[in-house]
Amino acid sequence: MPTLLSWGRHPQTPQTPTPCHWPDDLSRGLADLQRQGRTTLAYGAGLSYGDSGLAASDHVLHTIGLDRFIAADWQTGRVTAQAGVTFEQMLSVSIPRGWYLPVSPGTKYVTLGGAIANDVHGKNHHRHGTLGRHIVRLGLRRSDRAPLVCSATDETALFRATIGGLGLTGLIEWAEVKLMPIRSSRIRSVTQRFDTLDEFFALSATLDLQHEFCVSWIDCGAAGRSLGRGVYMAGDFADEGPLEVAHPRRLTMPVTPPVSLVNRATVRAFNALYWRHATRTPTVRTGSYAPFFYPLDSVLQWNRIYGPAGFQQYQCVIPEASARDGIAALLREIAASGLGSPLAVLKRCSDLASPGLLSFPMAGTTLALDFPHSDRLTHDLFPRLDAVVRNAGGRLYPAKDAHMSARDFQDSYPAWTAVEALRDPQLLSRFWQRVTR
C-alpha cells in the first residue's frame, strides 16, 4: 500500500494509512490500532509541512474520504460538512450561492478538519481572525467516549482545546462553519512594491485598514539598503460581477528532480525579477479569487521542486512591540545565510482572539518562508532565527514546524498542558511527542 509523507517531505517518516470513508470507520480504525497497541492520528490532505500531521506510531487514519456535506442553510450561510471536505469542494458549492469561507489559508486543498486542527488564518486575519472564530459546532470521536458534539456552550473545554489542537483531542468527524456573504467571486486587488521594511510597516499601517485581504511577498535575499524590500498586495471582493467557481488550468510537477531546483542562483534571479515586475505606484486590477488567494495551487505537487530531501517552512509571529526590529533581525540572518526561497510572506496579524488554546497568531507580524532541507539549516540558521524569535517574545507555527525545541514550544504555548490533559490517549503525533518531552 502506498505510504504518505508530510507536505515538506521532511522528516521522511512514511505513514501507513487506514482509509476512512464513513464516520464509523474512524471509531473502528481507532479501536483496531488500539488493539495492536498503536496510537494514531487523523491525516487529511497531508498539507501540514512538518511532523504535526504525522503519527508517532507512523499509522494514520486517512480521512480524506469523509468528504460529504451534511447540511446547509443558504439564508444564514451555515454549512455542516464532514472533516475530509476540502475548502475547494466547499467553495465550489458555496460561491454560486453567494458565500465564501470566512478564513482561507494559502491553499484551497486543505480539509475542514485539518483547518480546524491548525486553526488556520488567512489574508484577512486583521478583520476575521482565525477559522476557529467561525466554527459553530464540531463532532468528535474519541477512543474513551461516545461520539460527542462540542461548541462554545457544550463541552467548551474540549471545543477550545480542539481548535488549533493539532488533531490530538479526538478525531474531528464533522463541523459547522459560518460563511461570509460575497456579491461577486471577483477580487479587486491593489499591488505595490516597497523598498524597505519601514515602508512595509507604513503601507500596512494605512492600507490594512482599507482592505479585507492583505499580504506581502518579501525578497528574502535582499540585504543592506534593500533589506526588507517586497511587494504589498491587498484586495477586496468586488461589489459587482459573476459568482463563478474558478477552474484554472492546473499543471502538475510530474517528478521529483534528483536535486532541489531551489538554490541560491534561482532564488536570486526569481526574486529580482518578481520585485522589478511590480511597480512603485499602486496597480489596480480585478480578477478571479483563485490566483489572488491560491497562487501556488496552480501547480499541483509543487513541493517536489525541492528534490528528494524535501524542505522546511519557517513561520513565526513577532509581537507588535518588537515586530520591526525582530523581522529586520530575521531577514538579516536569512540574507547572510544565502539560504531561503522565493516563497517568503509577510503579514500583520491582529489581536482578534481565537477560542483555540494553541492558536498560532497574535497581534504582531508573521513571516513565513521555505528552505530546501539541509543540515546547515537545522544546525546553523534555524537556531539563530529561533533565538531572535525567542528574544522578541514571538513563537513558531506548529503546522509548519519540524524543528522547534520542546523548551520554545512550552514557553510560547503555555496552554499546551491543558491540551495535553484533554488529549485522547490513543492520539499522538510525532510533533507532540517531540515538543512535550
Next chain:
Amino acid sequence: MLVGRDADKLEAIARDLTVRGAASVSTFVLDALDTPRHAEMLAAAVHTLGTIDIALIAHGTLPNQQACQLDVSQTLRELASNATSVIALLTLLATHLEGQQHGSLAVITSVAGDRGRPSNYVYGSAKAAVSTFCEGLRPRLFKAGVSLTDIRPGFVNTPMTAGLPLPAMLVAEPDTVATRIVHGIARKRDVLYVPAFWAIILLIVRLLPRPLFKRLSC
C-alpha cells in the same frame, strides 16, 4: 433516487447531494441479492420519478479468489452479487425502459471481464457474464431508442481497492471516473473503458495467444 442496502449510508449520500444542489433526493433500502423485491423497488422509482431517464447499476463485491477456489458456496455468492443480481436488475429495467421508449441504462462491469485471469477469475467471469448479457440486450433496446452503456473501469481508488498492492500509475480517482461515466452515458456510448487507456491494455491482453497466456501468472 438512491438504492442501496445500508439506510444510514444512503441518508448520508442523500444529504450530501442535497447540499450540492440536487432538487430532490429519495432513497430505497434494498439488498441487490433480494431479487423478489426488485419489482417493488422499480415501482417505487416509477412512483417517485415518473419517467426514468437514466438507471445506473453500480453494485458489486470483490471476491477473495483463493477462498472461492476452496469454497463452492462462496463462489456462488460472489456470482450472485456480481452477476445474477445485476442481470436480474438489467432484465427488469430493460423491459421498463423499452416500454417507455426512452432512457439510458448503464452498468458498471470491469476490465477484469475481458479475459479470465488466474488471480481473479471468479470476479472476471461474473463481470464477463454481465458484459455478454449487455451485448445481446443492447440491439433489442436500441430499437426502442434506449441506450445501454457497459462501463468497464480499471483500478479505482475506492474502499473496494483499499489495501490492495496496486501500481499507483494505474489507479484512477473516483472523480475522474465519474466524469467519464456521466459523459459516456450522455453520449450513449456502448462500451466505456475508464480511464480510456484500459481499452489498449485489454486489447493486448485479449490478443495474447492462449498457449502463452496459460503460462503467465497474473
